[in-house]
Amino acid sequence: MDFIAKIEESQKSNIQEIAKSLEKMGIRINRIMRITGTISGSSGSLSLAEIKIKGIKSIEQNRRLRAH
């Protein structure tokens, strides 16, 4: 499942390490965005709840967007 995640504000400086931890779980990381403290990726067979590791504030399914 494609996802977006928001890092805890206090953990923004550790966003790289948090992304690495996710990768170790077999998760594909697409982008790490430092200013907004967000990560996008694909969780494979894991659920969103399973990949909400320490340092992640919230995690959501990556929605499709369309031009209005």
Add this chain to the structure above:
Amino acid sequence: MALKKNNSPVQVIAAAPPSKEGVNRKKITGRLLVRLNPTVSLATIEKKAKARSLRLVSSRDLPADGGLSKALEKADGVLFDRLKIILVNAGEAGKIKRLLALRDSPFLSSEPERYLYKTAGAKRPVFKNTATATWGIQAINVRSSKLTGKDVPIAVLDTGFDFTHPDFAGRVIHRKSFVGRQAKDREGHGTFCVGIAGGDRKGKSGARYGVASGARLYVGKILDDAGEGSDGVALAGIEWALEKGCQVISMSFGAAVEAGSAYSAIFEDVAKTAMANNCLLIAATGNESDREEGMVAPINHPANCPSVMAVAALTEGLKVANYSCAGKGGARRGRVAAAGGVAAAGAGMVNIAAPGDNILSSHIGGGYAVESGTSMATPFVAGVAALLWEQHPGASAREIWDKLIGQAQSLGGSVADVGAGLVYMP
């Protein structure tokens, strides 16, 4: 004991207004409103009034059926003890003058009582494109301003841009694609939105269609050539715009949501981060409504986030457009769950409205097109935000937000449909 509603001064004043219409109708009743010191007891006030032969009756003693006028036939004034106001008959001005002149007087000030009239249903103009400006440019009143959004960085996250469009010759336009190698627009939507936010006019002397022609433009292609994208790519575009120091991000895209569903906790946090970085996120409410059929759809994601400015679309008659999505009205509220972005409540509300129907702007191939949608309305607001930032260079994002809302023109319609009203430059 609470004042009875029909004993309020406003109700009574409005009870018998003169019938003349327009500018010739009477403004002053002849009676006086006297403001009292709220810390002084009513007994003291009544005693001092009595000493000057001013006969008062309490509003609490008035009958419920419009007794104020009758009371003023028998007494000199009516004391609204909870309001700390006395309404005094014409002819008692001398007594009031003497009471006001007392040392440490509890009678603080007086002013003439005015007639109040219901606000007439103002006829709104129906705007039309002219040789000098599109209807949207006329409606938001930017032609009366010399502001151009000079050097204010605006990001338009969309399908890219036609960088060869002759109206933008000589403009430096920063670009990045997140959905392919080039930010070139092959769909047309992005070129159209960039034209509204940061364009100028058709050719050298044609109709003006753009709001902030002096802005620095940042084109982020986050929608593919079919006009589709995703949250993750949109976040990448926002991140890039913040890296570049953009102060406005125009987002004419979204995803439809179910009625009652909540906003994204992540996009809300990102919008707050953007504001902390002096940047406003402005987004389209969506086009899923069909009001003619009685169907009003909820505001799309991410415009439904409280910290994203949600823009509705208007017709040339400044009515909400048939397709424009709407909120529930009132203040935006909602609780966001810790994970999954699912909240118990809070589907967002419209903050402001802008021209959206039959809008003319730049199009791919170096030409122009006429389009309708909340997508078209959104860059009008982004452009005005840039003008405001040029005018108030030290303002915070929250202050610019407040100025956009504060100077919007009330449209008299439902707040749920049009928010504060038409985006406007006074």
